[in-house]
Amino acid sequence: xxxxxxxxxxxxxxxxxxxxxxxxxxxxxxxxxxxxxxxxxxxxxxxxxxxxxxxxxxxxxxxxxxxxxxxxxxxxxxxxxxxxxxxxxxxxxxxxxxxxxxxxxxxxxxxxxxxxxxxxxxxxxxxxxxxxxxxxxxxxxxxxxxxxxxxxxxxxxxxxxxxxxxxxxxxxxxxxxxxxxxxxxxxxxxxxxxxxxxxxxxxxxxxxxxxxxxxxxxxxxxxxxxxxxxxxxxxxxxxxxxxxxxxxxxxxxxxxxxxxxxxxxxxxxxxxxxxxxxxxxxxxxxxxxxxxxxxxxxxxxxxxxxxxxxxxxxxxxxxxxxxxxxxxxxxxxxxxxxxxxxxxxxxxxxxxxxxxxxxxxxxxxxxxxxxxxxxxxxxxxxxxxxxxxxxxxxxxxxxxxx
Ligand SMILES: Nc1ncnc2c1ncn2[C@@H]1O[C@H](COP(=O)(O)OP(=O)(O)OP(=O)(O)O)[C@@H](O)[C@H]1O
Ligand SMILES: [Mg+2]
Numbered sequence: 001x002x003x004x005x006x007x008x009x010x011x012x013x014x015x016x017x018x019x020x021x022x023x024x025x026x027x028x029x030x031x032x033x034x035x036x037x038x039x040x041x042x043x044x045x046x047x048x049x050x051x052x053x054x055x056x057x058x059x060x061x062x063x064x065x066x067x068x069x070x071x072x073x074x075x076x077x078x079x080x081x082x083x084x085x086x087x088x089x090x091x092x093x094x095x096x097x098x099x100x101x102x103x104x105x106x107x108x109x110x111x112x113x114x115x116x117x118x119x120x121x122x123x124x125x126x127x128x129x130x131x132x133x134x135x136x137x138x139x140x141x142x143x144x145x146x147x148x149x150x151x152x153x154x155x156x157x158x159x160x161x162x163x164x165x166x167x168x169x170x171x172x173x174x175x176x177x178x179x180x181x182x183x184x185x186x187x188x189x190x191x192x193x194x195x196x197x198x199x200x201x202x203x204x205x206x207x208x209x210x211x212x213x214x215x216x217x218x219x220x221x222x223x224x225x226x227x228x229x230x231x232x233x234x235x236x237x238x239x240x241x242x243x244x245x246x247x248x249x250x251x252x253x254x255x256x257x258x259x260x261x262x263x264x265x266x267x268x269x270x271x272x273x274x275x276x277x278x279x280x281x282x283x284x285x286x287x288x289x290x291x292x293x294x295x296x297x298x299x300x301x302x303x304x305x306x307x308x309x310x311x312x313x314x315x316x317x318x319x320x321x322x323x324x325x326x327x328x329x330x331x332x333x334x335x336x337x338x339x340x341x342x343x344x345x346x347x348x349x350x351x352x353x354x355x356x357x358x359x360x361x362x363x364x365x366x367x368x369x370x371x372x373x374x375x376x377x378x379x380x381x382x383x384x385x386x387x388x389x390x391x392x393x394x395x396x397x398x399x400x401x402x
Contacts, residue, residue: 253293269304280316314332347367
């Protein structure tokens with residue numbers, strides 16, 4: 001019993017759980033065949049979702065409506081029906097729909113009930129008639145059925161939750177793609193207008209070398225800007241499921257810092273690095289996490305500006321009270337900070353305060369993409385900022401047990 005309860009406590013899939021329940025019920029009841037029927041809320045019926053044993057010799061309908069006599073008997077009785085034929089045959093109105101094969105041999109039905117609701121049941125069958133089960137076996141089977149019902153219920157709730165989370169993520173993404181499409185149109189309108197003006201004016205001003213020189217430079221910048229926008233949108237749109245591999249977080253952070261060290265040095269910005277001695281590891285998409293960290297680091301450099309200033313990067317590992325392991329990365333800068341009214345918009349697509357027509361102008365997609373990637377890694381990204389003092393971005397990700 002303990003072994004059974006322990007094994008069904010952490011099921012990996014519905015099929016595995018059903019198989020485990022049926023194999024154990026079969027063993028206890030000496031019935032080599034078994035089927036598990038699961039309630040389908042949207043159809044108001046029970047569908048056979050798993051079978052155990054050589055089923056060819058044993059036929060039951062694969063779908064049983066809620067008013068099926070067997071289902072009704074289980075809902076009303078809320079107990080195991082052993083020797084189904086003898087229990088049900090005295091009531092003619094219940095017996096007409098019980099398959100023939102059920103009536104000729106030993107068959108029992110075990111209800112799986114949580115909170116008074118029949119969420120599933122198993123039908124166990126033996127081709128040779130053997131006497132009814134002993135009271136001890138019945139008791140054991142009843143206790144196991146309760147454990148099985150609880151495990152099945154938790155798994156179904158978990159599946160529901162997982163599906164709605166996936167749906168929410170998809171909706172989130174669609175919504176941001178919608179905003180992106182609108183934002184993209186808005187963003188490329190200005191550079192397009194300037195290119196168009198240039199082309200319109202060029203024929204009559206072709207001998208004005210100063211005009212041609214100046215405008216060529218502007219047009220090139222505008223074209224570059226459109227190109228960059230397209231690239232970022234493509235990166236976001238062709239966003240793929242992360243390719244997760246076991247990665248050392250400190251390693252990724254160090255390689256990102258290496259990229260920005262030169263820029264920081266030339267601007268007189270000090271970089272401080274404090275890495276967790278436990279060397280936290282996690283299932284991460286290395287490229288994507290690097291993309292996130294680089295964007296945060298570049299934002300921090302932008303915020304500090306010409307310096308002096310500093311940037312502190314910290315990693316740490318911690319355990320939540322329930323035992324799950326997490327890792328955290330803090331990127332703290334002594335830059336200009338973020339105005340409170342902007343704080344709630346910084347993750348929005350195209351939100352940027354770097355709106356100048358230079359090569360460094362931001363597209364405002366950096367944090368949107370960062371947020372998306374962290375969400376897909378089942379993590380969190382938070383920001384705290386004080387104008388004039390600086391900003392801290394904190395990323396939390398699930399970590400691997402060492
Ligand atoms: N560390 C920071 N300090 C101050 N402001 C910041 C910081 N990080 C982000 N911001 C603000 O959030 C805005 C959005 O950042 P985000 O990275 O999404 O876009 P961006 O840096 O403007 O452009 P890009 O798409 O090129 O990264 C920035 O324009 C800036 O105003
Ligand atoms: Mg950025």
